[in-house]
Amino acid sequence: MTEATCHVHTPYGDVIGHRDGTVVAWKGIPYAASTGGEHRFKAPRPVEPWSEPKDCVKFGPVAPQGLDNPVPMDPDTPMSEDCLSVNVWAPEPDGTPRPVMVWIHGGAYSLGSSAQTVYDGRHLAELGDLVIVTVNYRIGAFGFLDLSSFSTEQTEFDANVGLRDMIAALRWVQESIGAFGGDASNVTLFGESSGGASVTTLMTSPATEGLFHRAIVQSAPATSVYGQDRAAQVAARFLEIVDVTPDRIDELKTIDMHRLVAASDTLCYDVPARVPGTLGLAPVVDGEIVPRYPVAAFQKGFAHRIPLIIGTNHDEASIFRLMKSPLMPVTSDTVSEMFRAIANDHSDLPAFRVAEIMSAYPDRSKTAGALAMSRDAGFKMPSLWIADAHSRHSPVWMYRFDHATPMLRAARIGAGHATEIPYVFGNFGTLNRDPTFWLGGRKAAMAVSARVMKRWVAFARHGVPATLDGAKHWPKYAEPTRATLVIDGQDTVVDDPDGDLRVAWGDRVLGFS
Template sequence: MTTPKIPAAPALPTVAGSTASVGPIVETTSGPVRGAGDGHVHWWKGIPYAAPPIGDLRWRAPQPASSWTAVRDASRFGAAPVQTTGPAVRLPDDVERSEDCLTLNVWAADSVAPGDDRPVVVWIHGGAYVFGSTSQRLYDGRTLTASGEIVLVTVGYRLGTLGFLDLSRFGDEGEFEPNVALKDVVAALEWVRANIRGFGGDPEAVTLAGESAGAGIVTTLMASPAARGLFHRAIAESSPATSVYDQDRAERVTRHVLDELGVAPADAAALRRMPADTLAAAGMTVYSQTPVSDPGTLAFTPVVDGDLVPEHPVDVFVRGGAHPVPLLIGTNHDETSLFTRMKSPLMPVSPEALAQMTAALRAERTDIPDIPTDAEIQVAYAGLAPARRGPAISRDLGFRMPTLWLVEGHAAVAPTYLYRFDWATPMLHLLRIGATHATELPYLWGNMVGGRRDITFLLGGLHTGRLLGARMQARWIAFATGAAPDAGEADAAWPAYDPDSRATLVIDHTDRLEPDLDAPLREAWGDTPLSFS
């Protein structure tokens, strides 16, 4: 296998406009759609996979989309989910934000025809469960699909208060449903199963993939009976896998939101009549306050509801009970550095916040007798400068250790591939950001220059980045096609994880395989998953 040369990132219009050609018409279960193309790749954007979740459908499972008979224009993205403006997630200026956001996009090379049965990658974007959209420039799928080896689907889903607020303990029985955002993704996967052959994809070879909150959705659905059989491989990049809480904690968040809105719990039904922007703004206040009052927790996450999510996913993984599909999973070397630089409370990094978090964890999880003491944790990180100690502890408890706990259990039931992304450009090193959260994404997607204001490559590194991106794409695509995630004969082979070697692929200016890379972390934190209930 020869490592492909990654092409220069294409000019990326926000929507398919005058530079795009008219694409082919595909018949879906709801009606015909016509996409657009650039002579190499075709795309079909803004295809509804469910009805708009408005009015009585707020906080309910997605319902079937209305059908149409005339050919529907699918050259432009649908609306982004309702959300406030986030400092790290930039949406295109001309993309509408609306509750009518349950749409998806399909990308395929011109060489792919209906019935070709190419493997399918279904991508779930990140954004802390409150930000993001498929229309972000980063997720333009042309480079990723140009080789014709895969068909790509990117999925929009409800966010924040509209997607992850659990009102199920309020109102009449059955009036509100929990985990509606997860149900959105399940509905999108069902749409893929029913329709993807018309776009050249194989419904029996679907890889569910995501990053950050999107990866959290992936790992949660791997433990959900409702998702069984809807995907056949999984990719989870920087999954907050232990940030899934029970309904007692979810109820406290809901009461906080109701207080912010000035609504009595008995009048929760009034939220269905409120403007979506009002709900999003109240949710953002609670989102910002929650990790300050309760360090190490998020306001809006998947919830253990006893149905869609029967129990904590990490517990399911540890006992080998997740869906036995091959898994590619990993984290970045400096996950929390950007949060630290932005002074975001989302990840606790100060000694005070970390002590508050571990004290609360010990008080809540009396069923876990061997939670490390603060002194033991500090000893484990004694080799780091004091300013770097907090971010490293937060990184490992929030991202790296959950990943390792999942891998140890899942490797016993399915091929599992563990990585760590270490590459950072000279500029990111100078800024002391390094390989922070989400910095692997531009390389995977082949969209490495994020506009004129992007300073990532100002001090060099673009050539190395393109070669690294080529390797990442080759590995990820090979995995999606059912092969080992290798990049080529000249590059490091990537064997499946096993309890003896515990091999990790370190992705850097060159890739290398490291045996038992995380031994010091496992010794420090132990083998019992640590998480809030």
Template sequence: MAIEVVDTTLGPVEGTLGERVHVFKGIPFAAPPVGPLRFKPPQPPAPWTEAKPVQEYGPAAPQPRDLVLEQMFGHAPFPTSEVSCLTLNVWTPHRGAENRPVMVWLHGGAFLTGSGRDPVFDGSRLASLHDVVVVTVNYRLGALGFLYLGELLGDEYASSGNVGLLDQIAALRWVRDNIAAFGGDPGNVTLFGQSAGAMSVLSLMAMPAAQGLFHKAIAQSGSAECTHTRERATAVARDVLAALALPEHEAHRLLELPVATLLYAQQSVVEVMRQRGDALGLPFAPVVDGPTLPRAPLEAFTSGAASPVPLIAGTTLEEGRLFLVGPESPNVDDAAVTALFDTEFDKPEEALEAFRGVQPDTSPMGLLAALMGERMFRAPTARLLEAHAARTSQVWTYLFSWRSSARGGQLGACHSLDLPFVFDNLHAGGADRFTGKDAPQRLADALSSAWASFAHHGHPGVPWPAFDTAHRATMVFDVTSRMVRDPWNGVRLLTDSSWRPPSCESDGCRGFLTCSSG
């Protein structure tokens, strides 16, 4: 195995020279967030002088096991460690060119699970086929990354509710300071992410500390509305204490509890919230704390306070179907769907007809999935696009509509199905258990090429008009991709006039459906 050594500002790192790319895995970008640094902003790691081997992925951030996804993809759970989780991975094409565009990926997982080491996120093909440098990042999750303790432990912990986002900023600073040594251009960084990763991208666009660290953004199936107020986040912190049977005056004991104990309490809170349909099952999410996140991201976009970088944002056609697959899937019939639409809409019959007009599956389960996708992803994305397009013309939107054949077609064009296509990793281990055996390579070519063109040139590269509220031009990605004007017109006009989905704030999903968001 050929070795490649690159000097960084912290010390030399020793990666591998693959067939198409140089690969550097598990590079530390922050000090171990343990001991006095638990719930604190990331600090620089100690420098080193000898070449540090970075040929194996670092462990993921501590997280509960996701048994549904393990079964779906056939993967063992990620190894985890609180001590050494803050690492990143770099794929860069063989030398011969410098100042390549940089694409920094933030994984999803409901701010609870996930890792930059997921096989679907291997950057080899994206880097080598499209001449970009790819970086994937680990950040703190769950209570370790998003438990707000400012009201319980004082100003020293005022930013504790956003240290997961601050980890991402620390990784972007590492990219700014070091990526040139790997052939990348620190002045041309595209930040992209999906689900909670997309929510992170949009939050970073609203954070002063992140300004100037990236120059374009892609938000896949995200929302600029999933944040908590300090009051709401403090209530979650009190729920964690209650799960641990700790009185408030002993909140300082959270600093020294074993990780397993903290994860147990965290999961207890998550399950209670999901059972009552509260806040999309996202008790741990970015907090509008003032110092780090001054205002909710959508408010920042609407007021012009968000970074005006070029943006691609979109969704899959059937986002909600992923959350209706598994042993706890609800039993839904026509009467239940009719009752739900009666509750949600002023004009339920018109609403049902509008949803039937845009969904390939109009069964009761298909309509329930469509309503979930509308509330959680499509409508928030539309509001984001409208707000950002009012400030810049460099905004594009898409709809991923190709339907998976896996699991007897139950998944459809569900949440996260676009990921192996974006990274052009249809043959990654387990991917076909999600996409089915017939996933079209031409779709992976189209999607990865559009994202890479955006990174290179600041636009998607194909005949794809920018978004505006008059035409709502939308690229529909399918076996044969095509441009469509306002594909959600019927649903959009109906929901704009008779129903406005709540945000992820305290009443996010209450009374709607017990669900989770990835």
């Protein structure tokens, strides 16, 4: 080992890490084999061991996806179906086992990469003296299109291969993280948006028993998991888009990757445009990896009994209005259409229940009311349903992230979806011409970030988001008080915030399962 590098021996071969501040970073470590050709739409396969040390100085390839999207990507990072890799940041291994945090990125199951600068794990690893792992997994049609209804004797397809990738990465952590100084018996799985919903889904999967021991869920659309009939309809639509008939299904293994990416992008936006409030590509209840609808599984006590932090942002839907994205309904018309679809799909749902919920938003005909309804349907209520159910047998801490810089408030984004991520990782200024601090607010944001990072780290280390010196104590969440940490310039604890809306919605997983 030289002063700038660190060699580590894993079960699959040696990897060379490089000094990054006071920690070492290993980027682009493969945890499974290539997913191209014959292995498209199939469960991940073990990676082939390598004999020569692998220099892990660069991120692995980005999972196939369209590049015309709002996610900032390094143009020098290639795109490939050989994309199943992890990145590790850790203090130089010294024989001391350290807690491990494994990050699942978001992006509506169709966008994003562990190589995004905002997910750089250096600051968390340095602050917490722990090991950070970020995971690349298949997204879009490559990861969340369920073609199993079109399987033949010659061509078989697996469901939920994106989730299967995450499980393979968690197994890699169990096998390999000790070499990086990580404690495989103390793993916290955390994620945001579809990454957060992946965490809640994996918490209900028998396949992940014992693979992680705590969970942090940020802004999860946890009810965006669908049944097999709906999955078959989406798959049929995909075949129409890519112009492949069911009798030629095996051609999917040889079609150019970029043609599939284009079809995936079309499907990703086509489905929510047709049925507001739904995602085109998402996990499926397959009876194996996902045996039940996750929120219902929580309510029936089937989730892994581990400590959980879960929460949402105050203004989740604002960013979708700004981007004019169909991924969330953000107008009065599309929100009303979402509720009509819910009523039509559930004949056992009394019309007065839908009316009660809608009446809880007196300004629903205005933008602010529509955004609030969309936020609550997509993020707030699923998180509350999970917190209520899980707190009946396991420790839960609920938060609401309210902090916004003056510029984000002026832009009417506020504490929008994903705006908490820089505070969690301590990484600001990762967007091109980042406007976050154009009107000031950096000092206050840094103070908020320091508290968030310390709470997340304490939870990963001890299973409790320990009280900080001079900071507000964060009590456990439990019925009926439902204590919630409101994260802002000064943190506060509020019992059952927006309780009137919670009561209006009730505890039924309305329309999403």
